[in-house]
Amino acid sequence: MKELFGRAHKFGDNINTDYIIAGKYKFKSTDMNDMAKHLMEDIRPGFYDEIEDGDFIVAGHNFGMGSSREQAPLVIKAAGISAVIAQDFARIFYRNCINVGLPVIECDTSRIDQGDELRVDLERGFVHNVTKDTRIKATPLPAVMVKILNDGGLAEHFQKHGGFNLD
Amino acid sequence: MGTIAENIISNHVGKGAKANDIVVCPVDFMMSQDGTTPLTIRAFKDMQGKKVARPDRYAIVIDHNAPSPMESVSNLHKQMREFAKEQGSILYDVGEGVCHVLVPENGYALPGSVIIGADSHTTTYGALNAFATGVGSTDMAAALISGRTWFKVPQTIKLDYHGKLPKGTFSKDIALRMCGRLTANGATYKALEITGEAIEALSAEARMTISNMAVETGAKVGLMNADRKVLDYVAPRAKYPFQGVSADADAKYEQVVREDISKLGPQVACPPDVDNVVPIEKVLGKHIDQVFIGTCTNGRIEDLRIAASILDGRRAHKDLRLIVAPASRAVMQEAMECGVLQKLVKAGAAVTTPSCGPCVGTCGGIPSDNEVVLSTANRNFKGRMGNTKADVYLASPATAAYSAIKGCVSDPREVL
Numbered sequence: 210m211k212e213l214f215g216r217a218h219k220f221g222d223n224i225n226t227d228y229i230i231a232g233k234y235k236f237k238s239t240d241m242n243d244m245a246k247h248l249m250e251d252i253r254p255g256f257y258d259e260i261e262d263g264d265f266i267v268a269g270h271n272f273g274m275g276s277s278r279e280q281a282p283l284v285i286k287a288a289g290i291s292a293v294i295a296q297d298f299a300r301i302f303y304r305n306c307i308n309v310g311l312p313v314i315e316c317d318t319s320r321i322d323q324g325d326e327l328r329v330d331l332e333r334g335f336v337h338n339v340t341k342d343t344r345i346k347a348t349p350l351p352a353v354m355v356k357i358l359n360d361g362g363l364a365e366h367f368q369k370h371g372g373f374n375l376d
Numbered sequence: 377m378g379t380i381a382e383n384i385i386s387n388h389v390g391k392g393a394k395a396n397d398i399v400v401c402p403v404d405f406m407m408s409q410d411g412t413t414p415l416t417i418r419a420f421k422d423m424q425g426k427k428v429a430r431p432d433r434y435a436i437v438i439d440h441n442a443p444s445p446m447e448s449v450s451n452l453h454k455q456m457r458e459f460a461k462e463q464g465s466i467l468y469d470v471g472e473g474v475c476h477v478l479v480p481e482n483g484y485a486l487p488g489s490v491i492i493g494a495d496s497h498t499t500t501y502g503a504l505n506a507f508a509t510g511v512g513s514t515d516m517a518a519a520l521i522s523g524r525t526w527f528k529v530p531q532t533i534k535l536d537y538h539g540k541l542p543k544g545t546f547s548k549d550i551a552l553r554m555c556g557r558l559t560a561n562g563a564t565y566k567a568l569e570i571t572g573e574a575i576e577a578l579s580a581e582a583r584m585t586i587s588n589m590a591v592e593t594g595a596k597v598g599l600m601n602a603d604r605k606v607l608d609y610v611a612p613r614a615k616y617p618f619q620g621v622s623a624d625a626d627a628k629y630e631q632v633v634r635e636d637i638s639k640l641g642p643q644v645a646c647p648p649d650v651d652n653v654v655p656i657e658k659v660l661g662k663h664i665d666q667v668f669i670g671t672c673t674n675g676r677i678e679d680l681r682i683a684a685s686i687l688d689g690r691r692a693h694k695d696l697r698l699i700v701a702p703a704s705r706a707v708m709q710e711a712m713e714c715g716v717l718q719k720l721v722k723a724g725a726a727v728t729t730p731s732c733g734p735c736v737g738t739c740g741g742i743p744s745d746n747e748v749v750l751s752t753a754n755r756n757f758k759g760r761m762g763n764t765k766a767d768v769y770l771a772s773p774a775t776a777a778y779s780a781i782k783g784c785v786s787d788p789r790e791v792l
Contacts, residue, residue, distance in 0.1 A: 223560050223649065227757045232411070232736040236441040237448050239414045251759035271561035274594065275755065277496045279415050279512035299594055300565050301496060305512035353398050353526060363514045364422040372522050373400045 212330050213291045213312070215263035218256070219323040220249075222269035226302060228252045229273070229281040241287035244280060248288045262289040265329070267321050269295065273302025282306045292329055294318055294336060307354045310362035315348040379532040379627045380599045381567035384507040387621065388490050395531040395628070403519050404489040404616065405433050409475050410449075411440045411736075412494035412513050413456045419517035428463045429523035433616075435466040435484065437475035441738040442731040444470070449738075473704025473730035476500040476588065476672035481706055483613030487602035487620035492516065492525055497672050497754065499590040502568075503583035504610060505602035505620050510591065530567040530596045531630040533558075537574035539638030544789030546682070547582040548674055548752065548772035550574065551589040552643035556653025557633070564594030566630060569623060574637045575600060580609035581676050588673045589754050592650040642787060645770035648758040656775065659785045664769075665747040666697045667780040668761075669725075671735045674752035674773050675703025677710050683777035684716040686791055687723035693783030699734060699741045700725040723780075737762025750785065752776050 234247050249256040266272075266285065272295035273281060282305045285293060292312040296319075306313045314329060316336055321327065325340040334347040350358065353375050360366040366374070378386060378394070385393040388401050408416050413436055428434050436456050444450040453470070460467035468478050476497050479485045485501035491508035492498065494516040501508035511525065519525045537550060554570075568590050575583060583600055590598025600606070602620025610618070642656040669675070669683050680702060692698040700720050702708035708730055711717040721727060726741075733740030735753040742762035743749050749761055749768045756768035771779070774788035 225757050227755070227760055231759050231762075232440075232738055233759075233762050236411050236452075236736070236738050237446070239418065239452070251764040271564065271594065274560055275496060275757065276411075277494055277498075277510040277512050278411060279514060280411075282512075283415075297561070297564070299561070300596060301510050301512060304515060308512060308514035351398070351528065353528075363518055364419055367423040367518055367521065373518070373524060373526060375398065375400060375526055 212328060213263065214328050215265050215291055216261065217265050217267040217321050217323060217325045217327055218259065219321065220266060220268040223271045223274055224268050225275035226273060226278050226281040227275055230278065230284045235278055235280040241283045244284050245287040248284055257288055260289050263291045264289065265327055266290050266293045267318050269318060270297050272298050274299035277301045279305045279309060282309050282311045286311050307357050308363040310358065316345045320345055377624050377626055379567065379623045379629065380569050380621055381507060381530055381532055381597060383621045383623065384488055384490060385527065385529055387488065393529045395529050397529045398526060399529060400524050400526045401490055402524050403492055405484045405491045406493070406516065406519055407435045407437060407475055407479055407498070408494035408516050409437045409440050410442065410453060410456060412516070414452045415513035416494055416516045417455065417459050419514040420520055423517055423521060425517060425521040428465055428520045431463045431465040434520060435468060435479065436460045437468040437478060438470050439474050440732045440736055442470040442733070443729060445739040471705060471729055473707065474672045474675060474732055477676060477703040477707065480504060480584065481704055483610065483615040486610055486614055486616065486618035487606060488618050492519055496591045497588050499595065499598045500584050500588040500672060502587035502590060502598040503580065503600050504606055505600060507597050507599065509596050530565060532567040532569050533563055534569045534571065534629045534632045536632065536634045537572035537637050538634065539574055539636040541574055541577065541637055542640065544774060544792040545640050545642055546772045546774060547578050547585045549640055549643045550637060551586040552645050552653045552770065553640060554586065555589055555592045555645065555651045556643070558593040560592065560649060560651045561594045566595055568593070568595045568598045570598055570600050576603060579678065580605050581678055585673055592754060642772060642775045642789070644775070644785065645756055647756050647767040647769065650755055650770065656785065656787050659769065660787060662785040663748060664696055664750045664779055664784055666699065666741065666743055666749045667776050668699045668734050668741055668749060668751040668753065669773055669776050670701030670703060671732065671753040672703060673754040675701055675707065677707050679752065679773040680707065680711050680716050680720065683773045684719040686774060686777040686788060687781065688719045690723055690781050692724035692780045696780060696783050698725045698780045699728060701728045701734065701740070702730050704730050734761060750776050750779050
């Protein structure tokens with residue numbers, strides 16, 4: 210897995226999937242590029258325009274709580290975000306990220322501020338805060354998720370193995 | 377040695393499954409709705425899926441944006457109908473109702489079963505002793521193709537509610553209290569096992585309100601025991617064989633929370649978080665512009681009966697809109713036959729199609745700027761009902777109905 214580089218866009222605790230992409234948009238279309246313009250619109254209007262390709266969403270606890278909508282990770286990906294870094298994640302969102310190939314990193318995000326430049330090493334599991342010159346250790350992904358992510362997502366895993374091959 | 381969750385999974389994988397084990401588990405029933413099915417179909421095709429493994433065990437429900445308010449949605453609905461036809465799967469089209477009310481009503485949520493739904497409130501079926509959880513569209517597609525999904529077997533938090541629920545207080549108040557106490561991530565990745573005499577005293581349908589909101593604590597499932605009431609509910613409708621599963625006496629729990637609910641009063645979740653729960657006294661008199669009674673949390677016949685008993689012979693406040701969405705066609709029909717619907721309409725209710733519309737902000741009751749809504753739903757996030765400038769409070773159908781009469785948050789114990 211490659212190294213990721215970008216700036217941090219900082220969010221708080223309990224960012225729910227309705228905030229990531231509101232219900233009023235998600236039921237209308239399956240065009241993620243179009244929906245991406247509304248990413249986080251209800252809590253940070255204009256957020257989409259602040260994103261440069263490769264940037265990170267950095268949040269507190271329980272990121273992605275709420276609905277099962279897979280539009281949430283897909284829209285984050287389509288907006289050019291390379292990974293989501295949070296203190297911890299809600300269950301369905303976490304699974305959906307791995308399934309669609311959006312990297313998720315659990316670590317102490319209190320050591321990252323808005324606008325900090327970050328370098329993320331997924332392989333070795335750490336976040337280098339370039340701005341603060343500190344290194345933050347990430348919680349390793351469960352082995353089963355590493356297998357799926359290494360195949361590029363669950364669809365790719367199924368194509369490759371013809372079904373689940375997680376043992 | 378196992379909890380309900382561990383024992384259900386063990387029965388399915390044919391070996392002893394313990395908390396934190398990773399298992400690939402057969403699934404008994406699957407469901408997806410109009411917000412998640414189009415992406416499920418896409419993932420199904422990406423995975424080179426040809427046939428749904430068990431089409432008789434897969435329901436597609438058009439409920440979240442129904443009837444369609446615009447052409448782009450109509451086109452997605454059409455795609456779903458075509459997929460259902462091509463695969464021979466079950467289809468509940470516009471007007472049939474809300475997925476989490478239809479699945480139990482039609483006998484697909486059964487004790488001891490494993491169910492996944494591409495909707496987070498799939499936890500609802502835990503009230504019927506089903507290990508039922510929400511997944512995303514790609515997980516759903518994988519299960520449609522293979523008939524299986526993977527799980528990390530969850531640790532279990534046991535909630536034991538004892539005491540007798542006081543008059544004017546309902547299962548929704550227990551559900552809200554649970555969310556306030558555990559908080560939005562208090563049970564993330566864990567199973568809840570919800571037990572105790574207070575739960576046993578509730579009807580099977582009332583219990584679903586609590587399991588429905590289990591996901592608001594982050595939980596994977598909200599399991600209850602398959603007692604006589606559950607068996608009486610499922611027996612006449614069951615579509616496949618089932619066997620209730622209980623916890624063993626020496627089951628290991630991550631935590632046991634005991635609570636006496638004999639002094640519990642009506643609870644209200646304040647915006648913008650479901651765990652921002654207060655006793656009704658703290659918000660009494662709060663002006664309301666719209667009351668919504670319905671949803672997979674509280675749109676069942678019992679809920680409408682309670683609302684109608686309060687609204688009977690009275691009138692919703694003139695400065696307020698009262699919207700009622702019976703949660704299924706069967707609920708609507710029963711409400712018509714027993715006079716409940718008549719009472720609600722006479723009291724000024726705008727009765728809408730059995731669907732999710734207002735709850736998810738897609739259609740059928742979007743509030744205007746700076747308005748306040750009191751809803752019987754399960755989520756009150758900013759923008760949830762389609763307008764970020766509106767506030768949403770959550771409460772029981774009784775609180776909602778009485779507040780509709782008064783035009784402000786009001787304590788239903790005054791009339792019950």
